[in-house]
Amino acid sequence: MKDTDDKLTSRNIKPTAIRELVLDILTEQKMAISLSDLEQKFHKSDRVTLYRTLKTFEKNKLIHSIDDGTGAVKYALCKESCQCHPEDLHVHFFCLKCQHTFCLSDIPIPSINLPVNFSMENINMVVKGVCSNCNS
Amino acid sequence: MKDTDDKLTSRNIKPTAIRELVLDILTEQKMAISLSDLEQKFHKSDRVTLYRTLKTFEKNKLIHSIDDGTGAVKYALCKESCQCHPEDLHVHFFCLKCQHTFCLSDIPIPSINLPVNFSMENINMVVKGVCSNCNS
DNA sequence: GTTAGTTTGCAACTCAGTTGCATAAACTTT
DNA sequence: AAAGTTTATGCAACTGAGTTGCAAACTAAC
Numbered sequence A, B: 001m002k003d004t005d006d007k008l009t010s011r012n013i014k015p016t017a018i019r020e021l022v023l024d025i026l027t028e029q030k031m032a033i034s035l036s037d038l039e040q041k042f043h044k045s046d047r048v049t050l051y052r053t054l055k056t057f058e059k060n061k062l063i064h065s066i067d068d069g070t071g072a073v074k075y076a077l078c079k080e081s082c083q084c085h086p087e088d089l090h091v092h093f094f095c096l097k098c099q100h101t102f103c104l105s106d107i108p109i110p111s112i113n114l115p116v117n118f119s120m121e122n123i124n125m126v127v128k129g130v131c132s133n134c135n136s
Numbered sequence C: 001g002t003t004a005g006t007t008t009g010c011a012a013c014t015c016a017g018t019t020g021c022a023t024a025a026a027c028t029t030t
Numbered sequence D: 001a002a003a004g005t006t007t008a009t010g011c012a013a014c015t016g017a018g019t020t021g022c023a024a025a026c027t028a029a030c
Helices: A002-010 A017-028 A035-040 A047-059 B002-010 B017-028 B035-040 B047-059
Strands: A063-066 A074-077 A090-095 A101-108 A119-130 B063-066 B074-077 B090-095 B101-108 B119-130
Touching: A002 A017, A017 A047, A017 A074, A035 A047, A035 A074, A047 A063, A047 A074, B002 B017, B017 B047, B017 B074, B035 B047, B047 B063, B047 B074
Parallel strands: A090 A119, B090 B119
Antiparallel strands: A063 A074, A090 A101, A119 B119, B063 B074, B090 B101
């Protein structure tokens, strides 16, 4: 629990039992998960508590949210240094076969030349297709 | 009504009264609109009919849908030649001030080098910020 | 231990999207 | 033009994600 607690406290989140468990589950995941996904992996707590836990984590930049177009927002761990600024953002991938959403952490979002007088605060870029796992 | 009907029939959509009206409203818009937006501009029909009308238009590539992250899918007219393939796609912009969603039709979505064995079918790219109108 | 603040759990609600079914309108066939 | 078939429309009702309010449980500070 030491590591987990440190991660929480370093982001100014009080380490409660549920928060530790949620962070552990998020750490184990290879893909981004939704509130409903989390709920199913986790019978010890109720939906709203998990919802608020994710919100807290997101506000404190421990995780980031991904709108992959499925209708359910997904969440994944941020890197240690992440401040969720545009320069920290990466492309996300949604597999049409396995329906999983991945962080392509190594692929930064390409920069865009906006029209005159438009200013940017955030970008969301989701590629849909078939992942390597489902393609082989 | 001639133009409107032609647009519908050229996309293999039977020109009914409601479809003509919906297409006219969509044509007038400078921005993408949601089902609820459409509903409010339009008291002559019910929600479900408008919903199905939009679905039909989308299936027949008269309009495209945009998931701008607000929780309500927006719709906007396609260009005449559009087949909604990746090469037809453009960047969308959501203004955090006026809450409007625009097609940046002149800005194609930059190409991405996916990891090995990943294949692409579709991309969604939404920039959030402040539009030129709200910035001046 | 009492108090103040935070977290958790339950109930309940909103809103977007969707489905089923019955009626109405539009086309087909004779 | 009448009968039958297909398609579109309107109403009711439901699902699922997200959200809020409130009270009980817990934690931290004095």
